[in-house]
Amino acid sequence: MAKMLLENQESFLIPAERVAHIQMTNRLDHALLVLTKIGYNVIPVLDTEYKLRGLISMPMIIDAITGIENLNFDKLGDIRVEEVMQTDFPVIDNPYELEEVLHLLVRYSFVCVASDDGSFTGIVTRSEILKATNRIAHEFENKYEVKRKIECV
Amino acid sequence: MAKMLLENQESFLIPAERVAHIQMTNRLDHALLVLTKIGYNVIPVLDTEYKLRGLISMPMIIDAITGIENLNFDKLGDIRVEEVMQTDFPVIDNPYELEEVLHLLVRYSFVCVASDDGSFTGIVTRSEILKATNRIAHEFENKYEVKRKIECV
Structure with a gap:
């Protein structure tokens, strides 16, 4: 199955031009x-x-705008994205190891x-x-013959 | 592979007591x-x-608080969750059809x-x-012998 996923690897990547992004110097109100x-x-x-x-x-x-008692919405226009963004997150090279990505996706909803x-x-x-995975699960039983190597009793 | 996922079906469900939820009559500030x-x-x-x-x-x-020109944060304490929640979403029975769930998960990050x-x-x-899927991909090649039914030339 790993091999079948690998054959489709190229199509998993959503290219940068189709991904919405924010600039570091944008304020939080714009990001929101x-x-x-x-x-x-x-x-x-x-x-x-x-x-x-x-x-x-x-x-x-x-x-970032949560105070002790309430939300300080006025701050949204003052704080820059770079002040509150997460900088510690996994980034992978292209071409990437699919197995590594599959493990990261358990924790992250997407990998950059x-x-x-x-x-x-x-x-x-x-x-x-x-x-x-859905597509492969369908194709699998048509294309392959699967046998247990050791029968369970 | 579908069969192997099915063997693990029970463990996919995160039970209600471990899922955070909000009450219908809560206000949006609490939900936020x-x-x-x-x-x-x-x-x-x-x-x-x-x-x-x-x-x-x-x-x-x-x-819900976005006006023509800006965000009306004062409204957060007035609007109830039931006024803005999404009511048109897929809900499945237990025991559920795994194949159906897999298809829904392409569009939704979780299924209720x-x-x-x-x-x-x-x-x-x-x-x-x-x-x-990660676990099964690992186990698969140890337990099963996989042969292409029709060789591709």
């Missing part, structure tokens, strides 16, 4: 509107040279792919992997 | 704090009898499971399925 509009929880943060620099999520934004110089290449998502 | 605290994008909405009634997400909350009377049983997530 972008996240609301696209309906995602987390998106990549890039610098002006389209290099991958972080991830920003709705919980990170709300957390970047080239050696940090340029953002795209993302691999849980959804794309599940799509392929 | 719960979503921020747990770091999820979407969670189930239950009524006082623990019946599943909807889903609420951060984008739904922010969208409920009993006939609407009582919330739990959720099946992409993450749990991917965890099992």
Whole structure:
């Protein structure tokens, strides 16, 4: 099955031009509107040279404006994305090891792919992997004969 | 592979008592704090009898307070969750058809499971399925002999 997934590896990558992103210097109010509009929880943060620099999520934004007693919404226009973004997250090279990605996707809803110089290449998502798994599960029984090596009693 | 996933079916379900939820009559400010605290994008909405009634997400909350020019944060304390929650979403019975769930998970990050009377049983997530897929991919080549039925030339 691993081999069958590998045959489809190229199609898992959603290329950078089809992935919404936010700039580091954008303010949190802009980031919040972008996240609301696209309906995602987390998106990549890039610098002006389209290099991958972080991830920003709705919980990170709300957390940044959460005071002791209430939410300070006035702060949304003051804080820059780079001040609250997550910078410690896995980034993989292209071509990537599918097995490594499958393990990362247990914890992360998507994994970022970047080239050696940090340029953002795209993302691999849980959804794309599940799509392929469904397709392969269907094809599998038509194409292959499967036998248990040791019969269980 | 479908059969191997089926053998693990029970372990995919995260039971209701381990899933954060929100009550229908909670206000949006409370919902926003719960979503921020747990770091999820979407969670189930239950009524006082623990019946599943909807889903609420951060984008739904922010969208509800988005005016023509800006965000009306004052409204967060006024609007009830039941006014903005999503009520049109797939709910499956337990025991469920794994194949159906796999297809739903391409579009939804989790699928809700409920009993006939609407009582919330739990959720099946992409993450749990991917965890099992990783494990099975490993076990597969040890336990089974796989042959192509028709050789490709």
